[in-house]
Amino acid sequence: PPAAPSASQPSQQFTDILLKALADNNLQGLDYFEYKQSLQATQNLGLDEAMRYRSAFAMGQTMGLTLPKLGETALYYINVLEREEQKFMDALKQQGEGKNRTMIDEIAAMEKAISDKTAQIEALHKEIADLQQKSTGMKQSVAEHAQKVEGMKNQFEGSYMHLRGQIEMDIQKIQQYLK
Secondary structure, three states: OOOOOOOOOOOHHHHHHHHHHHHHOOOOOOOHHHHHHHHHHOHHHOOOHHHHHHHHHHHHHOOOOOHHHHHHHHHHHHHHHHHHHHHHHHHHHHHHHHHHHHHHHHHHHHHHHHHHHHOOOHHHHHHHHHHHHHHHHHHHHHHHHHHHHHHHHHHHHHHHHHHHHHHHHHHHHHHHHOO
């Protein structure tokens, strides 16, 4: 089976899903979400990082943004990401457990049938060989599915950690630059 993507590797698909969740949960008025957009808009202006943070905050202040509100709403968006992570983990667990359990149960039943058929007459040897082949294929499917689920988990975690890290870094820089 192909190797699972490495842990903490952002995926564009999951990043887009998480960004949509942030946008869908955008609070009314000017807050961290709009501040972050303003901060990104200053990226190509040739300003150093501290000046970009200060400029974006100064613009926000003219519209009523305060440092406490900026910090509180940044934490709110981390909570939005955490809720999305929990929903993803619950769905992943349910999908993995249900499908794997069914396939594992089927494999166990087939292996028992293989054992029972072995004791029967020679005419049943073909049926035994067919069941063994199917069991091997299902075992491989279980292994591939488990690896796929792990890969999806790693991609999600990569996106989650990437976005959370950005927000946490912003919080540090806000505290550093906007005292």
